[in-house]
Amino acid sequence: EVECRYMNGVGAVSGGAMLAIFQDVTHVEQASQMRRDFVANVSHELRTPLTALMGFIETLRGPAREDAVARDRFLGIMADEANRMNRLVGDLLSLNRVESEERVRPKDQLELTGLLQSTMNSLRPLAESAKVEVTMNAPEGPVSLIGDSDQLRQVFTNLIENAIKYGGSGGRVDIRVESSERDSVMRGPAVRVLISDTGPGIDAQHLPRLTERFYRADSHRSRQLGGTGLGLAIVKHIINRHRGRLRVESEVGKGSTFIVILPR
Ligand code: ADP
Numbered sequence: 001e002v003e004c005r006y007m008n009g010v011g012a013v014s015g016g017a018m019l020a021i022f023q024d025v026t027h028v029e030q031a032s033q034m035r036r037d038f039v040a041n042v043s044h045e046l047r048t049p050l051t052a053l054m055g056f057i058e059t060l061r062g063p064a065r066e067d068a069v070a071r072d073r074f075l076g077i078m079a080d081e082a083n084r085m086n087r088l089v090g091d092l093l094s095l096n097r098v099e100s101e102e103r104v105r106p107k108d109q110l111e112l113t114g115l116l117q118s119t120m121n122s123l124r125p126l127a128e129s130a131k132v133e134v135t136m137n138a139p140e141g142p143v144s145l146i147g148d149s150d151q152l153r154q155v156f157t158n159l160i161e162n163a164i165k166y167g168g169s170g171g172r173v174d175i176r177v178e179s180s181e182r183d184s185v186m187r188g189p190a191v192r193v194l195i196s197d198t199g200p201g202i203d204a205q206h207l208p209r210l211t212e213r214f215y216r217a218d219s220h221r222s223r224q225l226g227g228t229g230l231g232l233a234i235v236k237h238i239i240n241r242h243r244g245r246l247r248v249e250s251e252v253g254k255g256s257t258f259i260v261i262l263p264r
Helices: 002-009 015-061 068-100 112-122 124-130 149-167 204-209 219-224 231-241
Strands: 108-111 133-137 144-147 172-180 190-197 245-251 255-263
Touching: 015 068, 068 149, 068 231, 108 112, 108 149, 112 124, 112 133, 112 149, 112 172, 112 190, 124 133, 124 149, 144 149, 144 255, 149 172, 149 190, 149 231, 149 255, 204 245, 231 245
Parallel strands: 133 172
Antiparallel strands: 108 144, 172 190, 190 255, 245 255
8 A cells, every 4th residue: 555655656766766765655654553553552451441440430429329348349449440550551651761762772780690589589479479489590600791770670570470470370480590601592692581480371373472562462361460461562672772682482281481681
């Protein structure tokens, strides 16, 4: 469609120029289509809890007015819906920030094992309430690299949180750190963090799209667990900023391993 419009508009330009402009137009068209999709998605994601809130307000004003038990139950649901909206707005702001910083080289000198340990500790209450055991294996001694420590903490928080959430009760999450002088993917000194769970796994058809905003492999489960659908999109942008890579290996029925590869 884009091609036809362009050809009608500028018929007389030579082949080479045509191709160049054509690609440009396609790019602009794609970018504005993505923006429209994004706004539609955000509106939908916000409207769902908002509609629920409005419904409960009406019920509390009317039929449930004198019913103390129903009132408490509805207020509990309303608090959950408001929390969902709050998490969504928080993730949108994070996404905005990490996207705007993507081209700025991070520059903190940090130690990865300690950062992972403290991220794991802050997720311990979640793991305990989900009855998931989290373990870590790392090389002896410090693993140093240059990065943005707040953002990398967010990467590992999102990935470990997903592993706990989707892994489910009675599962295990194993975090492994591997450092090498010549990583086969980075072709130089790099560190790999592998986060494995014993959850349901992810069907191969979903893997290429997992880091798209609002893409969910299992929409029902994500919503049930309070997911915003933005966690892996945020992870992707932060890893890009660190010139790293994200890999996912998954087998349905067995579990998933998310692998973060960072240059050292
Ligand atoms: P959400 O907020 O929905 O968890 P994410 O961007 O973090 O969003 O993840 C995108 C989707 O990828 C999830 O909805 C889920 O379907 C799938 N997913 C992510 N991590 C895992 C995992 N460890 N096991 C199974 N599915 C996962």
